[in-house]
Amino acid sequence: MPPKPDTLRRRTGHYISNAVIVGLIGAMRALPYGLRVRAMGRIVQHVIGPVAGYRRRALRNLAMVWADKPLAERQRIARACLNNVGRTFIENYSTRDFPERLADNPLTGAGVDDLQAAAAEGRPVVLVTGHYGNYEATRAALVARGYHIGGLYRDMKNPYFNAHYVKTMEAFGGPVFPQGRRGTAGFVRHLKDGGQLVLLFDQHVFGAPTFDFLGHPAHTALSAAELALRYNAELIPFYGIRQDDGLSFETVLEAPIPHSDAHTMTQAITDSLAARVRARPEQWFWVHRRWRPDSD
Structure with a gap:
């Protein structure tokens, strides 16, 4: 029995999004380690985070927890958070370089x-x-x-x-x-x-x-x-x-x-x-x- 249309759409969406992620990981891993980590941080901070709604969610959480902080400070934290998320992601896919850096x-x-x-x-x-x-x-x-x-x-x-x-x-x-x-x-x-x-x-x-x-x-x-x-x-x-x-x-x-x-x-x-x-x-x-x- 062929998959239902909604199941097929979901499966296709998963396949395409994973292909994009794998391509991005491959491109980043071709760069020297330091440049790779900094670049991925900026990509998530300036592109993926805002487009995917992560920046908006971070700001919403920050406004709930720290409503007394100035908006500019909450925005700074959100930007830095997204940068850290991007760095963490590519570090964890740097399965040789990252462990070697942490070994000592x-x-x-x-x-x-x-x-x-x-x-x-x-x-x-x-x-x-x-x-x-x-x-x-x-x-x-x-x-x-x-x-x-x-x-x-x-x-x-x-x-x-x-x-x-x-x-x-x-x-x-x-x-x-x-x-x-x-x-x-x-x-x-x-x-x-x-x-x-x-x-x-x-x-x-x-x-x-x-x-x-x-x-x-x-x-x-x-x-x-x-x-x-x-x-x-x-x-x-x-x-x-x-x-x-x-x-x-x-x-x-x-x-x-x-x-x-x-x-x-x-x-x-x-x-x-x-x-x-x-x-x-x-x-x-x-x-x-x-x-x-x-x-x-």
Whole structure:
């Protein structure tokens, strides 16, 4: 039976958009690394972001959270955010150059010793972060030091894009698992074996409890805290903070979140990210639909 017209249109749209993305990635990867990253940042900031509506969404989120900030400042943050999104995208597709640059990056923060101790003792670790700076920078630095870090990802709506997106995550080292039942067995086994797992927790999840994030309720999954409690794993917030040169990173592991209950621990990691956003707001992905009503 041939596909329905709407299904065929959607599939065709996915195919065409993926072809454009693949072509852009190929063109960017032909450039020297520094020029590649700067160019992709500008393309997303000045072209893709405004056309795709990401700039408008970022400004809407900023107006909700920081209505007291001058419009010019909110616009500056939105522009810088889009630039960071573009840089992050092409960095993560630079599967040879980017990890090589992070291989000797120093690890800082109170959580470094805790991670090392857990790994030495064969205890599992859940490393949790948000879409801030480049979240793969710290993972790349850790993998270069011999850590076997698994990743948990959310399938993209575009199946053509999703296929090579997953491969880029696998290229950083360590297994990656899709969210949902299909990936549960794999990442649970990885944790039980004393491995480390990376989770990004700052996207809207329908039906999840709400937690205060930057002064507004945001539906947030309890997964990271629940995994830490269930498998007696350290829960360590981490960040790859882009530096002023636009190419290098501070790779930080914060002190582990004390075990209590899933709600308290989830608010703690949310507060950790909020503090980072307040300190360097342009590094967070304001383009996400982070605050959404249940009916949206």
